[in-house]
Amino acid sequence: MKFSILLSSSLFFAVSLAVPGSQGKGKERADFAQVGFSQENGGTTGGKGGATVTVSTGPALVTAVAGHAPKIVYVKGSLVMSERAKVGNNTSILGLGKDAAIDGFGLQIDKASNIIVRNLGIHHCIDTDAISATYSNNIWIDHNEFWSERSKGFDYYDGLVDVTKGSDFVTVSWNYFHTHWKTSLVGGDPEAGATESGKYHITYHNNYWRDLSTRTPALRFSTAHVFNNYYYNITAQGIHPRSGAQVMIEGNVFRDVADAITTYGKVIPADSPNSSPDGDYEPDGFANVLPDNIFHNAPTNITQVGTMKSVPYKYRHIYKPAKQVKEAVLAGAGRGKI
Ligand SMILES: *[C@@H]1O[C@H](CO)[C@@H](O)[C@H](O)[C@H]1NC(C)=O
Ligand SMILES: *[C@@H]1O[C@H](CO)[C@@H](O)[C@H](O)[C@H]1NC(C)=O
Ligand SMILES: *[C@@H]1O[C@H](CO)[C@@H](O)[C@H](O)[C@H]1NC(C)=O
Ligand SMILES: *[C@@H]1O[C@H](CO)[C@@H](O)[C@H](O)[C@H]1NC(C)=O
Numbered sequence: 001m002k003f004s005i006l007l008s009s010s011l012f013f014a015v016s017l018a019v020p021g022s023q024g025k026g027k028e029r030a031d032f033a034q035v036g037f038s039q040e041n042g043g044t045t046g047g048k049g050g051a052t053v054t055v056s057t058g059p060a061l062v063t064a065v066a067g068h069a070p071k072i073v074y075v076k077g078s079l080v081m082s083e084r085a086k087v088g089n090n091t092s093i094l095g096l097g098k099d100a101a102i103d104g105f106g107l108q109i110d111k112a113s114n115i116i117v118r119n120l121g122i123h124h125c126i127d128t129d130a131i132s133a134t135y136s137n138n139i140w141i142d143h144n145e146f147w148s149e150r151s152k153g154f155d156y157y158d159g160l161v162d163v164t165k166g167s168d169f170v171t172v173s174w175n176y177f178h179t180h181w182k183t184s185l186v187g188g189d190p191e192a193g194a195t196e197s198g199k200y201h202i203t204y205h206n207n208y209w210r211d212l213s214t215r216t217p218a219l220r221f222s223t224a225h226v227f228n229n230y231y232y233n234i235t236a237q238g239i240h241p242r243s244g245a246q247v248m249i250e251g252n253v254f255r256d257v258a259d260a261i262t263t264y265g266k267v268i269p270a271d272s273p274n275s276s277p278d279g280d281y282e283p284d285g286f287a288n289v290l291p292d293n294i295f296h297n298a299p300t301n302i303t304q305v306g307t308m309k310s311v312p313y314k315y316r317h318i319y320k321p322a323k324q325v326k327e328a329v330l331a332g333a334g335r336g337k338i
Contacts, residue, residue, distance in 0.1 A: 030332050031318050034140055036171030036203030036225070039313045044138040044169070046092030046116030047072040054096070061085050061102065065093060068112075075120055081105035084127060087115055095119035095144075098336030106130040109167075113137045119335055121145045128158050134165040145176040145334045146183075154181040154213060154270045161217075164188035166199040172217075174206045176334035181213040182271060187220030190243045190282040197221045197244070204229060205315070206325075208333040214238075214271045219245040219285065225311050227251045228320055230329040231298070236270055237262055238298075241285025246308040250290035251322045254298035261300040263287050294322045 038044040050070025055061045058081040064073045068089040075093060078101040086108045087093070093107070093116070101121030106129055109115055113136060122130040122144060130146050133139055146160040160177055161184045163170055177183050186200050200222035207229045209216045214236045217224075220243035227250045231238060234257040241247040242265045254260040265282040267274070274280045286306030320328055331337075 030328065032143070032174065032332070032338055034142070034171060034173075035315050035318055036140075036173060036205065036313060037169050037201040037223075037311070038138055038140040038171035038203070040201065041138055041169040044114055044116060044140045044171075045090075046070075046114060046140070047090055048092070050090065055079070058082055058085075058102070058105075061093075065091050065107075075100040075102065077101075078103060078121075084108040086110065087112055090114045092116040092118070093120060095121070095335060100335070101145075106132070109133040109136045109139060111135045116140045116142070117144060118142045119144065119338055121147075121335055122160075123147045124149070124157070126157065129162040130160045131162070132159070133163045133167040133170065135167065137168045137170075139163075139167070139170045141170070141172045141175060143174045143333070143335065143338050145178075147177070147179045148181075149179060150181065150211070150213075155273070158182065159185050159215065162186075162188065163200065163202060166192075166196045168199045168201055170200075170202045172202065172204045172207060174329075174333045174337070176208045176210075177212060177216070178208075178210040179212075183209065183212045183215045184217035185215050185219075186217055186222050186224065187243065187245070190220060193221060193243065200224070200245075203227075203311070203313075205318075206329055206333060208232075208329045209234060209238075214268070215240065218242065218271070219247060220282075221245055222247070223308060224248070225308075225315075227315070228318075228322075228325050228329070229253075230326050230333075231255065231257050231260070234258060234260075236268060239287070241287055241306075242267070243282050243285065245285040246288070246306045247285065248288045248290070248306065248308040248311070249293060251292050251319060251325060253294045253296075253322055253325045255296045257298040259301065260295060260298035261287055261289060261302065263303045264301050292322045294325075
């Protein structure tokens with residue numbers, strides 16, 4: 001008996017060490033290591049090797065994430081924020097347990113690089129987004145939960161994860177996005193093609209998107225890979241490449257999504273303040289929709305088929321056929337899973 005227990009626990013450690021970032025129990029252990037465009041351009045390590053600190057108040061978080069020295073900031077409990085926390089370079093922000101959260105104001109990543117945010121709830125943020133990245137690069141946003149409420153209308157809260165002003169090399173994985181209007185925008189200005197084309201390499205995988213209106217995500221000028229996500233009850237525009245964005249879409253499940261994938265450049269009034277009553281128009285985007293996606297009550301409008309057919313990083317080792325995605329995402333996305 002004793003011998004076999006010892007054997008199986010040493011086997012457990014061997015497996016854990018062999019697959020960094022993998023967690024969970026027994027055979028169902030999922031591989032939660034970083035996979036995506038955040039691995040390019042030198043990679044994203046956050047505060048690895050730096051000082052560690054645990055914070056349990058909003059002001060302590062604001063202080064802890066400032067500055068560019070490598071640092072790992074653990075968040076304990078639910079923190080009420082009275083301002084946004086401006087995150088410096090080389091920072092990891094990691095929630096502890098199942099209920100770490102920040103409430104009221106979010107994280108501002110501006111002119112910064114090499115940032116990791118994991119296992120954190122970020123909700124009801126005013127004064128722009130739950131996480132906004134501007135002029136920044138190499139960001140990994142993983143296993144978080146983002147939400148607000150729908151009753152205040154589409155323009156009371158802004159985005160949940162917005163990546164704008166030419167930010168680049170971002171991975172958004174295993175997050176739970178819910179109960180919100182404008183979810184995730186990549187590229188904020190349709191007029192900015194001259195300076196922003198060729199930026200916005202971004203990966204979205206294994207996210208759970210539920211009870212949202214638009215932008216799951218919406219993208220301009222981007223090179224984006226969207227795989228193994230589960231979408232449920234999206235009431236307007238879902239994946240929305242426009243202004244020439246190229247998106248490769250594979251292994252996702254869409255259930256009850258009004259406009260599951262649209263490359264049509266029409267931006268509906270519930271997405272943005274509009275210049276005409278039926279919406280604004282900008283150039284269409286491109287979608288390369290690979291065969292393995294599942295659509296239930298989820299129409300698409302692909303006006304331009306894309307040319308994006310590969311990515312520079314390895315992902316096939318975590319890729320799942322679409323028929324396994326709902327179960328894997330419901331089990332693995334959000335807080336308290338790593
Ligand atoms: C901090 O981040 C910069 C990029 O902004 C990087 O060049 C540098 O190596 C990082 N420093 C450490 C100690 O990781
Ligand atoms: C922090 O990162 C930004 C964006 O990459 C870079 O412009 C800046 O030089 C970095 N600052 C330091 C102190 O390394
Ligand atoms: C879909 O989302 C809307 C908006 O959050 C919500 O009011 C509605 O109850 C949801 N429907 C289902 C079936 O969950
Ligand atoms: C699909 O896109 C075309 C433009 O190519 C547009 O005329 C049509 O109204 C769109 N359909 C829907 C359902 O949005």
